[in-house]
Amino acid sequence: MEDVVVVHGPSRLSGTVTVPGAKNSVLKLMAAALLAQGETTITNVPDIQDVWIMSDLLRRLGCAVTYDVGSATVAIDVPAELRHQADYDLVRAMRASISVLGPLIARCHVAEVALPGGDAIGSRGLDMHRAGLERMGAIIVIEHGYLTARVPGGLYGALHSFDFPSVGATENLMMAATLAEGETVIENAAREPEITDIARMLLSMGAKIEGVGSSTLTITGVERLEPTVHRVVPDRIVAGTWAFAAAITGGSIEVLGAEPDHMGVVLDKLSQAGSRVSFREDGFAITAPDRPQPINVSTLPYPGFPTDLQPFVVALNAVATGSGMVTENVFEARWGFTSELARLGAVVRLDGHHALVTGIERLSGAPVEANDIRAGAALVIAAMVADGVTEVSGAAHIDRGYEGFVEQLQSLGGLIERRPADQEAAHEQGSLKN
Numbered sequence: 042m043e044d045v046v047v048v049h050g051p052s053r054l055s056g057t058v059t060v061p062g063a064k065n066s067v068l069k070l071m072a073a074a075l076l077a078q079g080e081t082t083i084t085n086v087p088d089i090q091d092v093w094i095m096s097d098l099l100r101r102l103g104c105a106v107t108y109d110v111g112s113a114t115v116a117i118d119v120p121a122e123l124r125h126q127a128d129y130d131l132v133r134a135m136r137a138s139i140s141v142l143g144p145l146i147a148r149c150h151v152a153e154v155a156l157p158g159g160d161a162i163g164s165r166g167l168d169m170h171r172a173g174l175e176r177m178g179a180i181i182v183i184e185h186g187y188l189t190a191r192v193p194g195g196l197y198g199a200l201h202s203f204d205f206p207s208v209g210a211t212e213n214l215m216m217a218a219t220l221a222e223g224e225t226v227i228e229n230a231a232r233e234p235e236i237t238d239i240a241r242m243l244l245s246m247g248a249k250i251e252g253v254g255s256s257t258l259t260i261t262g263v264e265r266l267e268p269t270v271h272r273v274v275p276d277r278i279v280a281g282t283w284a285f286a287a288a289i290t291g292g293s294i295e296v297l298g299a300e301p302d303h304m305g306v307v308l309d310k311l312s313q314a315g316s317r318v319s320f321r322e323d324g325f326a327i328t329a330p331d332r333p334q335p336i337n338v339s340t341l342p343y344p345g346f347p348t349d350l351q352p353f354v355v356a357l358n359a360v361a362t363g364s365g366m367v368t369e370n371v372f373e374a375r376w377g378f379t380s381e382l383a384r385l386g387a388v389v390r391l392d393g394h395h396a397l398v399t400g401i402e403r404l405s406g407a408p409v410e411a412n413d414i415r416a417g418a419a420l421v422i423a424a425m426v427a428d429g430v431t432e433v434s435g436a437a438h439i440d441r442g443y444e445g446f447v448e449q450l451q452s453l454g455g456l457i458e459r460r461p462a463d464q465e466a467a468h469e470q471g472s473l474k475n
Contacts, residue, residue, distance in 0.1 A: 044436040046447060048424035049456035050406060054292035056453040060280045060299045060324070061087035061113065062273025064442050065349075066235035068137040069212050070242055070271060071095045074117040075102065075144035076219060077246050079268035083115045086273060088444040090437070091135050098131045098138055102145075119268070123148055129155035129186060135441070139209060142170065142190065143217035146179055150192040156183070169210035173201050177214075177221055198223030198262060206231040206256065206342045212239060218260035219248040227258040233343040234303045238274040245269040277303040278349045278415070279443060280324070284308070285353035286422045286453070287327040288316045289360060294453065299324040306346050310336050314357060333357050335365030335400060348372055352419035355379060359387035360426050361400035369394045378416035381409040385420075385427050403428055411435035414442035421446070425455055434462060 062085035072095070074081035086092060088110050096106045096115065102125070105118040125145050132138040132155040145152035156167070167188065171181050174190060176199040181190045198221050201214055211231040216239070218225035230236070232254060240253040246269045249261040280299035287294040288311050301308060301320055308318050308325065314333040319326045335358050340348040348371035358365035359382060369375050376396060379389045385404040390397045406429030411417025417439040424431035436459060439446050447459045 043434065043462050044459050045462045046421055046433040046436050046439070047458050047460065048406070048421060048427070048431045048433065050425055050427040050429065050431065051403065052290060052425045052455045054286050054290045054294060054425065054450070054453040054455060057295040057297060058283050058449055058453070059297045060275050060283075061085065061444055063087075063235055063238070063276035063278070064089055064091060065233070065276075065278065066238045067092060067273045068095050068135070069140045069235065069239050070273060071099060071115065071117060072140040072144055073216055073239060073242055073246075074268070075099070075104070075119055075123060075141060075148060076216060076243075077266040077268045078119050078121050080116055080118040081246075081268040082270045083117070084113060084270070084272045086113045086115050087276065088113070089442060090440040091137065091442070094131055094135045095137065098127060098141065101128060101131065102141070125149045125151050126153040127155060132157050139167065139170070140212055140216075142188070143174070143213035143215075146174060146190050146192055147196060147217045147220040150195065152190045154188050156186055156188060169203065169205075169207045170213050173199070173210055173214045174217060176201065177217060177225070196221035196262075198225040198260075201225070201227045203227070203229040205229075208233055208236065208342075211236055211258070215240065215250070215258060215260060216243070218262060219243055219250075219266060221262040223262060225260045225262070227260075228256070230256055230258045231342060232256055234274055234277060234300070242269060242271040245271060275300045275303075277307075278347060280304060281307045281347070281350045282353060282418055282422075282443070284311055284325075284327045285350065285357060286425070288314055288329045288333050289353070289357050289422055290425050291329050291331045292453070293326070293328040295321065295324065295326040297321065297324040301325050306344065307350060310338060310346065310354070314361070332400070332402070333361045335361035335363040335398070337366045339368040340371050342371070348375065349415050351375060352378055352415050353422065355382065355387075355389065355396060355398055356419045356423040358398035358400055359389070359423065360402070360404060361398075364397060364399040367396045367398060369396070377412055378420065381411075381416070381420055382423060384409050385423055385431065387423070405429060406431040408432045408434070411438045414438050418443060418446065421450070421457070425450075
């Protein structure tokens with residue numbers, strides 16, 4: 042049975058943590074390795090469940106994948122002839138699996154990718170991926186749960202002008218364009234640091250990309266790419282998680298291995314909440330007051346406030362000294378976790394894509410359930426400032442985005458443990474009998 046995270050509150054977190062490579066980058070970098078025959082090595086790889094899933098997916102496609110957790114390195118040996126089907130049993134577990142679509146079409150001129158699953162945070166359609174690839178010469182049909190693409194005449198360059206700066210579509214089209222004939226232009230491209238990270242790896246493989254880091258990317262296709270060695274950019278969402286953990290619990294945490302330049306708006310909001318932010322040579326530190334001040338936040342594509350940190354803003358406002366408004370502009374169903382936070386006593390009023398959160402002095406422990414990566418982590422941290430015991434089920438969601446999450450919280454002074462759900466159930470049954 043699935044594990045349960047058990048938190049004994051309240052706790053004030055303090056100490057030092059080190060941020061690994063970014064989940065939202067490494068999975069796409071692993072997919073990008075498919076573009077070049079031979080062995081590509083990726084370093085600073087986080088030990089998270091999604092890396093293991095992507096490793097299995099690449100093996101199904103014919104690659105030899107070696108993941109050395111100790112050295113945080115993944116080596117991907119890509120064959121001359123790739124298989125081109127990404128099966129449902131793996132794709133359903135991780136939406137990032139769709140990132141193999143562009144590389145497979147570019148290398149094989151055919152791809153069959155199961156429609157993805159992943160977190161329950163709202164509709165994230167593939168319309169932009171599909172329309173973009175069709176402009177580049179692909180013939181795409183969706184049937185029997187699979188997206189099947191064929192490029193009988195080979196990929197060719199095209200102009201893409203996005204209505205919305207989709208991260209996934211930017212990644213897939215950029216990767217596909219590296220081996221397409223002619224020039225591809227992506228206007229209103231996503232600008233996340235993870236996009237820049239992928240572009241830099243592609244450049245090291247021999248791709249021709251201009252405008253890296255800007256909203257307009259120009260990719261000139263080349264005949265072939267070569268394998269490379271690349272280090273993953275630090276995970277700004279994990280860094281933000283620890284920053285909010287300090288602010289929510291009134292603690293003091295030094296976050297090493299982070300890139301503060303990628304977190305400008307996040308650190309600014311934490312300053313508004315009353316935390317003191319100080320910069321280090323290899324990261325930053327957050328020192329917080331006993332209770333935070335409420336903050337108003339609207340999620341937006343980078344460089345705006347990241348949607349992945351929205352649950353932590355709600356958790357912070359839930360124990361703040363007043364009321365704060367949180368507006369979700371990216372994933373409409375991300376509010377699902379607020380009903381679980383309310384079980385801890387949080388006062389949250391929803392109105393469309395807005396949430397008005399009124400802070401209370403102390404939350405109260407209760408059983409809650411995580412339904413996605415960030416919601417799970419936010420519930421655990423909220424439990425740190427709740428009286429009594431909180432049991433967070435759905436711990437496997439957290440494993441997909443955080444390495445050693447419980448152990449790191451223990452190192453910061455959190456009274457927290459992880460145990461099998463069946464053990465918890467047996468304990469409860471024993472208590473009832475007594």
